Amino acid sequence: MIDDAVLSLRDAAVSVGGRLLWSGVDLSVRPGEFVAVLGPNGVGKSTMIKVLLGTLPAAAGSVTVLGERPGAAGEQIGYLPQRRNFDGSLRIRGVDVVRLGLDGDRWGVPLPFARRFSSGRRIADERVREVIDLVGASAYAHRPIGECSGGEQQRLLIAQALVRRPRLLLLDEPLDSLDLPNQAGIAALIHRICVQEQVAVVMVAHDVNPILSYLNRVVYIVSGGAASGPASEVITTETLTRLYGTPVEVLRAADGRLVVVGGPEAPALHSDRHADHHSHEHGDRHEALR
Amino acid sequence: MSVFHDSYMTTALVAGTGIALACGLVGYFLVLRAQVFTGDALSHVAFTGALAALAFGIDLRVGLFAACVLIAVLFGALGRRGRADDVVIGNVFAWVLGLGVFFMTLYTTNQSGSSNSSGNQTVNVLFGSILGISSGQAVTALVIGIAVSLVLLLIARPLLFATLDEAVAAARGVPVRLLGYTFLVLIGITAGEASQAVGSMLLLGLLAAPAGTALLVTDRPFVGLAVSAVLGVFDVWVGLTLSYFVPDTPTSFWIMAVAAATYACAVAYSRMARRRRRPGVTAAAS
Numbered sequence: 001m002i003d004d005a006v007l008s009l010r011d012a013a014v015s016v017g018g019r020l021l022w023s024g025v026d027l028s029v030r031p032g033e034f035v036a037v038l039g040p041n042g043v044g045k046s047t048m049i050k051v052l053l054g055t056l057p058a059a060a061g062s063v064t065v066l067g068e069r070p071g072a073a074g075e076q077i078g079y080l081p082q083r084r085n086f087d088g089s090l091r092i093r094g095v096d097v098v099r100l101g102l103d104g105d106r107w108g109v110p111l112p113f114a115r116r117f118s119s120g121r122r123i124a125d126e127r128v129r130e131v132i133d134l135v136g137a138s139a140y141a142h143r144p145i146g147e148c149s150g151g152e153q154q155r156l157l158i159a160q161a162l163v164r165r166p167r168l169l170l171l172d173e174p175l176d177s178l179d180l181p182n183q184a185g186i187a188a189l190i191h192r193i194c195v196q197e198q199v200a201v202v203m204v205a206h207d208v209n210p211i212l213s214y215l216n217r218v219v220y221i222v223s224g225g226a227a228s229g230p231a232s233e234v235i236t237t238e239t240l241t242r243l244y245g246t247p248v249e250v251l252r253a254a255d256g257r258l259v260v261v262g263g264p265e266a267p268a269l270h271s272d273r274h275a276d277h278h279s280h281e282h283g284d285r286h287e288a289l290r
Numbered sequence: 291m292s293v294f295h296d297s298y299m300t301t302a303l304v305a306g307t308g309i310a311l312a313c314g315l316v317g318y319f320l321v322l323r324a325q326v327f328t329g330d331a332l333s334h335v336a337f338t339g340a341l342a343a344l345a346f347g348i349d350l351r352v353g354l355f356a357a358c359v360l361i362a363v364l365f366g367a368l369g370r371r372g373r374a375d376d377v378v379i380g381n382v383f384a385w386v387l388g389l390g391v392f393f394m395t396l397y398t399t400n401q402s403g404s405s406n407s408s409g410n411q412t413v414n415v416l417f418g419s420i421l422g423i424s425s426g427q428a429v430t431a432l433v434i435g436i437a438v439s440l441v442l443l444l445i446a447r448p449l450l451f452a453t454l455d456e457a458v459a460a461a462r463g464v465p466v467r468l469l470g471y472t473f474l475v476l477i478g479i480t481a482g483e484a485s486q487a488v489g490s491m492l493l494l495g496l497l498a499a500p501a502g503t504a505l506l507v508t509d510r511p512f513v514g515l516a517v518s519a520v521l522g523v524f525d526v527w528v529g530l531t532l533s534y535f536v537p538d539t540p541t542s543f544w545i546m547a548v549a550a551a552t553y554a555c556a557v558a559y560s561r562m563a564r565r566r567r568r569p570g571v572t573a574a575a576s
Binding site: 053055074077079080081083086090091092093096097100101103104105106107108109110143144160161 | 446464
């Protein structure tokens with residue numbers, strides 16, 4: 001067991017409603033490492049985040065987050081849930097949304113004119129400005145967040161997750177519903193945060209390609225099994241064929257992008273909800289081949 | 291000022307101020323959380339509660355508050371995370387209105403001897419009677435209004451967090467569910483109180499108009515909260531004054547007219563502001 005691990009899972013398993021989602025997950029993440037949780041849709045990747053947050057108990061194995069049981073160190077975890085965009089008519093500034101990440105759990109209201117008298121307030125203002133600067137959102141942080149683009153909103157929400165200087169950042173599909181340049185931009189930003197701030201990042205993703213070059217390790221989950229290690233060892237024809245139990249081929253495009261071909265269909269239970277998602281994902285990857 | 295020479299005007303101003311403060315503050319979150327329909331439904335619950343109390347011959351306000359708070363909690367229990375969805379509200383709303391009609395019939399037939407007074411009471415419940423309340427009732431209204439405002443200010447920041455970002459707030463340890471219920475109870479109390487002033491039919495205007503106006507003129511949440519409260523008080527004061535100077539016109543009409551006019555001005559203002567901004571944006575982009 002590594003002593004300075006931010007989080008570690010040993011043979012962890014999770015079941016929801018009596019159904020075993022995944023099992024046999026081993027993972028250890030150190031400060032400044034960037035780890036992706038991959039796998040087909042409906043396999044329970046987001047459930048992994050819930051286990052790390054402590055909102056869902058592990059069915060087997062051991063889970064340690066920041067040296068404690070999950071949920072005990074919530075103060076030091078930044079969390080970005082899977083989401084749709086803010087409503088276009090929402091007239092609240094981005095900077096206010098970021099600010100809630102800092103003191104949103106405190107009772108009461110901020111007092112008017114406190115900036116003039118309270119040094120705590122000035123320090124808080126400074127921290128919010130600093131973190132907005134870090135994610136490159138200064139240009140639009142004072143506009144209503146509903147009027148910001150999807151990529152701009154995502155940067156502001158990453159700032160919100162970072163504002164308390166967490167040691168661990170849990171991101172659930174932060175690149176979802178972004179166009180390709182924005183995916184690349186956000187991926188580069190997350191990598192920069194990892195390195196600069198020495199934050200450990202665990203990111204759920206359904207497409208590994210935008211983050212492939214930044215990853216220290218991946219966890220690949222399929223129903224029933226899981227494999228973890230460097231991307232170059234896990235996302236291979238051999239490993240995935242073994243995991244899925246059916247022939248799967250991993251192809252590498254000229255630009256380094258990975259394409260998984262011949263994966264089994266998503267479980268029937270989830271095929272409706274994720275039908276278009278799934279084909280979209282494959283469409284992306286085929287595009288990389290051309 | 292001559293307005294204050296008449297004691298019933300002072301009484302109305304005292305009661306109206308408490309009610310307007312609560313409506314402005316609660317209304318801001320109502321609009322932000324897209325729960326305006328909840329407010330609408332609860333204002334009609336006030337109608338049913340009042341008529342039930344009248345039918346059973348107990349204090350009208352007991353019925354008002356009991357019905358509003360109970361149904362508010364029911365909304366939360368039927369919804370998700372202390373926030374009711376539209377289908378639930380729609381169904382309960384229709385059922386409660388039906389009950390209201392039932393109690394109204396019960397009340398008017400029992401009071402057949404003096405059908406005129408029972409008719410008046412029904413009209414008061416529907417359209418308000420702020421000029422008819424006693425000074426004791428006015429002080430009660432002010433105290434309740436201030437109490438609701440204080441509780442809302444106490445939970446304002448975590449409630450805003452839970453409103454904008456439920457999952458993150460919950461992960462941070464904000465009691466999202468409890469806040470949802472507390473807010474529903476606050477709406478219930480506010481609806482029960484305000485229906486005495488402007489009536490259950492017009493209550494929604496006092497809840498939604500100042501808040502809608504505030505959200506149009508500022509994008510800072512806590513400034514918006516203050517603006518909404520101030521606008522609520524402004525609407526009630528100006529409405530009362532106008533009804534004093536224009537004889538034989540209903541107060542509720544003036545309060546709603548002022549609220550609607552302020553909202554219309556804010557819409558015009560924000561349209562103009564946006565149009566002024568847009569050419570600048572395209573110029574910068576090109």
